[in-house]
Amino acid sequence: MDHKAMQNWDDELSNIMAKKMKDLSRRNNGIGSGANTSKVVIAAPITLTDTNFAEAVNKYPLLVVDFWAPWCGPCRMVSPVIEQLAGEYAGKVVFGKLNVDENPRIASAFGIQSIPTIAIFKNGRNIDGFIGVTSKSQMQTKILSYID
Numbered sequence: 001m002d003h004k005a006m007q008n009w010d011d012e013l014s015n016i017m018a019k020k021m022k023d024l025s026r027r028n029n030g031i032g033s034g035a036n037t038s039k040v041v042i043a044a045p046i047t048l049t050d051t052n053f054a055e056a057v058n059k060y061p062l063l064v065v066d067f068w069a070p071w072c073g074p075c076r077m078v079s080p081v082i083e084q085l086a087g088e089y090a091g092k093v094v095f096g097k098l099n100v101d102e103n104p105r106i107a108s109a110f111g112i113q114s115i116p117t118i119a120i121f122k123n124g125r126n127i128d129g130f131i132g133v134t135s136k137s138q139m140q141t142k143i144l145s146y147i148d
Helices: 003-029 034-038 053-059 073-088 104-109 136-144
Strands: 046-048 062-068 094-099 117-122 125-131
Touching: 046 053, 053 094, 062 073, 062 136, 073 094, 073 136, 117 136, 125 136
Parallel strands: 046 094, 062 094
Antiparallel strands: 062 117, 117 125
């Protein structure tokens, strides 16, 4: 590739990146209204660990935690539902995933003996949840009952 072609390639790449950033910015600014526009909207499950768990539970008013492990078949059934709900309830509920094999301290602290376990935390307190595979509609019904 000669120098001129390389420059065209760089210019084109810069234009694409600028357009993507503008689209992303426009999309994020369109979410919510009034005071909510400055709030970060989380539309995918966050990764929770022994290190960041307490901070997340205290930071997010409504946090739904999926306790899971990669070898767990039922966990793999629940995971796509958690991802869908994270997108659908972005701005209202934050979803997190905690790998119990990599984070035994938190799993032990909450007495997690069966996975998947879905725990619902509101204002820093563990208030509800599910053990085992649960349908999307069952999760939605329970989670919706805790949205203010």
